[in-house]
Amino acid sequence: MSREPLIDGHGRSIRDVRVSVTDRCNFRCQYCMPAEGLPWLERDGVLRFEEIERIVRVLVEMGVTDVRLTGGEPLVRRDFPVLARMMAGIEGLEDLSLTTNGYLLERDADALADAGIRRLNVSIDSLQNDRFFEMTRRDSLPQVLRGLEAVARRPELAPVKVNAVAMRGFTEQEVLPFAQFAREGSFQVRFIEFMPLDGDRGWTPDQVLTGDELRKIVHAVHPLEECPREPSATARTFRFADGRGHIGFINPISEPFCSDCNRIRLTADGKLRTCLFSMHETDLRTPLRDGADDDELEWIVRDAVWRKELKHRVGEKGFRQPARSMSAIGG
Numbered sequence: 001m002s003r004e005p006l007i008d009g010h011g012r013s014i015r016d017v018r019v020s021v022t023d024r025c026n027f028r029c030q031y032c033m034p035a036e037g038l039p040w041l042e043r044d045g046v047l048r049f050e051e052i053e054r055i056v057r058v059l060v061e062m063g064v065t066d067v068r069l070t071g072g073e074p075l076v077r078r079d080f081p082v083l084a085r086m087m088a089g090i091e092g093l094e095d096l097s098l099t100t101n102g103y104l105l106e107r108d109a110d111a112l113a114d115a116g117i118r119r120l121n122v123s124i125d126s127l128q129n130d131r132f133f134e135m136t137r138r139d140s141l142p143q144v145l146r147g148l149e150a151v152a153r154r155p156e157l158a159p160v161k162v163n164a165v166a167m168r169g170f171t172e173q174e175v176l177p178f179a180q181f182a183r184e185g186s187f188q189v190r191f192i193e194f195m196p197l198d199g200d201r202g203w204t205p206d207q208v209l210t211g212d213e214l215r216k217i218v219h220a221v222h223p224l225e226e227c228p229r230e231p232s233a234t235a236r237t238f239r240f241a242d243g244r245g246h247i248g249f250i251n252p253i254s255e256p257f258c259s260d261c262n263r264i265r266l267t268a269d270g271k272l273r274t275c276l277f278s279m280h281e282t283d284l285r286t287p288l289r290d291g292a293d294d295d296e297l298e299w300i301v302r303d304a305v306w307r308k309e310l311k312h313r314v315g316e317k318g319f320r321q322p323a324r325s326m327s328a329i330g331g
């Protein structure tokens with residue numbers, strides 16, 4: 001079935017949904033979650049697989065083509081590959097991807113590839129054990145690297161992207177080892193600017209190490225050439241001038257890409273968010289559980305999307321960090 005396309009009040013077509021499948025996580029990254037964790041959602045409050053499938057199917061009928069499964073840590077959700085397979089079976093869905101911290105990839109890589117995941121982002125902030133521990137508060141780099149080896153054995157998952165959050169005072173030392181890692185060829189590395197979505201609510205503008213600063217550090221050692229940018233792409237991608245690999249920079253703070261944002265988000269408890277920084281969410285779980293039919297769901301979504309924020313206000317006077325932090329939204 002097909003429905004009218006999903007368009008916001010600023011004329012942007014919505015093609016991409018990020019679905020958080022859990023707010024729980026086995027890591028405690030500095031820029032995301034407090035060391036002690038967060039109060040988890042009650043299990044009953046988390047959308048069941050059939051509920052996620054139903055919402056995503058209605059979205060796909062409205063023209064969404066890309067679904068990224070995320071969290072919290074998606075692979076800690078029991079039977080996650082079953083959900084991935086359900087998503088892959090939705091007619092009209094073109095691109096099914098996953099963002100993970102990689103801890104469980106050694107266990108799950110085959111099941112994910114078999115289920116139909118076709119693109120994978122793995123978050124790694126340092127390639128050194130002690131510094132990885134400092135950032136994630138978990139001594140798990142070797143486990144994550146074994147996960148990368150497992151995904152490298154599945155060509156359906158290539159090219160795998162490795163994402164690092166860039167923080168001033170930390171990532172300056174990481175950028176050249178990561179560039180070397182990208183030049184070895186198997187993985188595309190991307191840096192994401194630190195956003196005010198941390199669970200500790202300690203973000204300050206001076207902690208943002210910009211993509212441009214990082215690019216210059218790399219370029220001075222390994223000259224870079226920019227690749228053409230696809231519409232709605234979040235990353236600026238560069239190839240190494242000698243042809244060995246790619247590196248990218250996602251710069252939501254220094255170079256916001258809101259004007260061609262085509263994304264919405266569904267939280268693990270069934271709230272629709274039209275911006276990472278939304279101060280307002282739309283509840284889909286209650287109508288779903290109260291028996292709303294697909295047409296009613298469509299109109300609730302349409303109404304919320306119509307009011308999608310023009311842009312984020314980070315850096316502007318009066319900006320307030322949303323109540324939910326990144327792990328509870330779904331990055």
Ligand code: SAM
Nearest residue numbers: 031032071072073099100101123194195326331
């Ligand atoms: N647990 C999975 C992971 O870490 O890949 C998926 C969820 S995580 C919230 C999704 C992405 O958000 C990760 O790449 C993470 O590094 C990024 N992230 C978390 N907090 C962030 C922040 N404050 N600023 C920028 N990126 C952040």
Ligand code: SF4
Nearest residue numbers: 025027029032072101
């Ligand atoms: Fe967990 Fe991902 Fe947040 Fe790190 S960034 S604490 S791995 S949800």
